[in-house]
Amino acid sequence: MERLNYQSKESRLSAEARQKIREDFERAQAGADAGSPIIVDATMDYQPLEVDTNVLNLINSNNYSTAQIAKALRVPAYRLAQNSPNQSVKQLADDYIRNDLPFYFEPITSEFELKLLDDNQRHQYRIGFDTKSVNGLPIADVNTAVNGGLWTGNEGRAELERNR
Incomplete structure (x- = not known):
């Protein structure tokens, strides 16, 4: 990889100079999938983002069972391969x-x-x-509707059949 050397660290770049450096860098990195490069001079400060790894350490420490993690996150355990x-x-x-x-x-x-x-x-x-279209009515709700006189027995059976 070609290293691009420009003015000393204390110099201030004009907009045209930054554009030239960007184009040179992009040409040197042709085919990379990353976004546009950032060109900085002495008037700017770059600090990379720091990611807190405590959550990852918690998961990797394996002190908690999959069931406990699923319960805490309110995710079905089967989604975590249990x-x-x-x-x-x-x-x-x-x-x-x-x-x-x-x-x-x-x-x-x-x-x-x-x-x-x-x-x-x-x-x-x-x-x-309304999640009835995804998982239908529970049988207990259909029984309540039939016993309460809201539906006939046939309407209750039809509702259960429709939600299968």
Whole structure:
């Protein structure tokens, strides 16, 4: 690789000189996938970003089980390659949608309610996520609707069949 030598470290570069250095550097680095290079002179200070590696050290230390990490992050354990022998992937995904995603939905819906609804409307209406199209209604909810007289038995069966 050709090393580009220019004025001493104390010099100040004009815009044209910086452009020339950039073009020379880009020509020397042709084919690289990185973004445009940064050219600095004595009037600028470059310090690389420092990444806190404590999180990586925590994961690599393996002091916590996969199940504990999954629980803390509210991620299904099967997503972290931990087997769940008595459940299918669909059952696990449905469980995640019903039990874990509401933890994430609540701050979003609260923010929408505060910004979109006035005080009276917040007491009358509720904003929520409808996940029935993804995982359907639980059988207990269908039973409640049938037993409460909202649906006939045939309507309840049709709803369960539609959500399979």
